[in-house]
Amino acid sequence: MPLTRRAFLRAASAAAVLAPAAPALAGCGGTEDVPTVPFGARLPIPPLDQGTVETSDGGPVRTFRLAPQAGTHEYVPGKAAESMGYNGAYLGPTLRAARGEKVRIRIENRLSEATTVHFHGMALPAAADGGPHAMIDPGGSAAPEWTIDQPAATLWYHPHPHGSTEKQVGLGLAGLFLLDEAHDGGPAAALPHQYGVDDIPLIIQDRRLDGSGKVTFDPSGNSLGTLGNSIAANGTLGAVLPVTTQRVRLRILNASAGRWFRFGFADRRRFHMVASDGGLLAAPLELDAVQLSPAERAEIVVELRPGESVMLRSFAPDLGRVSPPDAFGGGRDFDVVRLDAAASLAPSSALPSAFGALPAPVEARTATSRSFTFSGRQINGRTMDMGRIDFTAAPGAPEVWFVDNVNPYQHNLHVHGVQFRLLDINGAPPPPERAGWKDTIPLLPRERNRIAFRMPRYADAEHPYMYHCHLLTHEDQGMMGQFTVGT
Ligand SMILES: [Cu+2]
CATH class of the missing domain: 2.60.40.420 (Cupredoxins -  blue copper proteins)
Incomplete structure (x- = not known):
């Protein structure tokens, strides 16, 4: 359900009072007294x-x-x-x-x-x-x-x-x-790989903070759950990353409950995405923005010039035909982390031109095909029942899933225990940033996504794996099913 008009106006007015230093976020659920933290x-x-x-x-x-x-x-x-x-x-x-x-x-x-x-x-x-x-x-x-x-x-x-x-x-x-x-002697060895120096973990989370700086959750039943009014990077608002090398690799995780991000740089400089959820892409992919729904990851490599500062920003994400986009966290750009380059930067290896082709996805004609309809808080008309196994598959068996979001707002899909490949979206090939290994994909309004994978190789009739929407409110409300892998 969309936000009520009153809640939307409240959110919009909350965003309007923020100082420019703070991430001014829309759809934040109506906190009038949002703490502002300058970058530093x-x-x-x-x-x-x-x-x-x-x-x-x-x-x-x-x-x-x-x-x-x-x-x-x-x-x-x-x-x-x-x-x-x-x-x-x-x-x-x-x-x-x-x-x-x-x-x-x-x-x-x-x-x-x-x-x-x-x-x-x-x-x-x-x-x-x-x-x-x-x-x-x-x-x-x-x-x-x-x-x-x-x-x-x-x-x-x-x-x-x-x-x-x-x-x-x-x-x-x-x-x-x-x-x-x-x-690790392959082309990936040329990527920045000194943890915390040129290989930087970035756990990005929106947080809904009240005037006393405490975390609150949205009690209103907003259709996406809590949308925060502040952005934390590794737990810190207004964070600055000192950069000492010519190239830096950012391992970005969207660990938010419901907010979608479209990461890029404030000056729209281009960067290379090198890996998606489950590993390297076939080749570095030049982009100016990469969108991540909750739980998705992207590894990107960006080049800096000595002495410059550049802001990692989230641009208004493409949420499909949601209206108004602000109510779904889509209406605004905001700053995430500032990168400050040292006056002199250590040289980095050149990016390899390719990492190597990924194996072909399993073929639909050999696979078991299943359909999943995401609607409201249900998958195929059911909410999660811890005592119900929705289906059983054979170890290592090829699978092709049709996943439909019939709602006018976004969901996403995570499957446990596997990495899968996205075959198509409404019949069209996936964008290159989602053509590699994935464990979580966005499901935009009225989209059909088709994925392919092999079931886990571990047979266990007792313990199930989950598949679910990774918008955490939806997951908590039961938008989840479970399967076992049997013999
Ligand atoms: Cu959902």
Whole structure:
């Protein structure tokens, strides 16, 4: 449902009173007293965690520890807000492992409520996936393990408790999980890869802050859930990234609940997108903007000149035929992170001209075909029932899904346990930025998207995988189904 006219006017007037220094956001749900934070704080870089290698009878296991916990976080300097984080008060470490390695995540829930840890984009057994069945009670623990079996990529982890995902992610539970190739001598080796120096994680989230700097959630039932009035990059408003190299790689994650971004630079300089959700594109793709719906990622490489400053901006996203666009977070441009180049920049390798062709998607004629209609908060006329398995597929089986959004506003689709390929949108080829490996795609109003993939190879009749809308309010309200992979 669109915002009421009154709520829309309230949102518009809230945006109008913001000082130019602050991200002035439309559709923010009517906060009249929005804190303004000028650009200036150094962008924090989440700590890199490569775990420790434990050796047992089964061989080496790269082991990580994640402890979800409550704390406080200052979005506005001097104003503490209730928060949640992994191993700290806000967000979590950047986990990193290589293809072929066995990993184990020792999770210890120090929250006062149950949670799960879902590994978004990871090819893994359903029992390790951290979906809503994998609840960990306060004081409880879990230790999912699997072997990394997919290309290098920027994945992430976040909670997935049915009905409270928006709240837990909104309070700060999210982190990146970077995958590397086992032997990195290919064309990707020329990409900037010094974590925190020229290879920068950017977790972008809108936050709805009240006048005291606290996080609030939209109680109005806005059709997209909470749309924030402030933009945090790695938890910081008005963040500045000092750049010391000629080229910098930004690994951008849209970790917002409902807001869509169209990232580019204020001077409209062009950049190269090098990877989508599940890994490298076939070749660097020159763009002046890349749109990301909630949970999507893009890796981009941008070149700077010594001494200059350039703003990473979000331009009004293309949300299809929504009206008015402001009510769906689409009406305005706003600033996200400022990049300040040093007076002298270290040289960077030239971008390779290609990374290598991706394998052809599975062919429709050999695949099981399924149809999913997204409408309201339902998929195929049903809301999520934890006790209902919607279908069962064979391990590794080829699948082609037709996914229709019949609503006049946006949804998106995430499938657990796999990376898929987008075959077409309303019968036309996908834009090149969505032609590579994907685990989440936008579903614009009245669009039909067709995707192809192979089912996970892990048979397990008991534990299901999820597919759902990743607008977190929709997900919490039950816009989700589940499947098992059987023999
Ligand atoms: Cu949705």
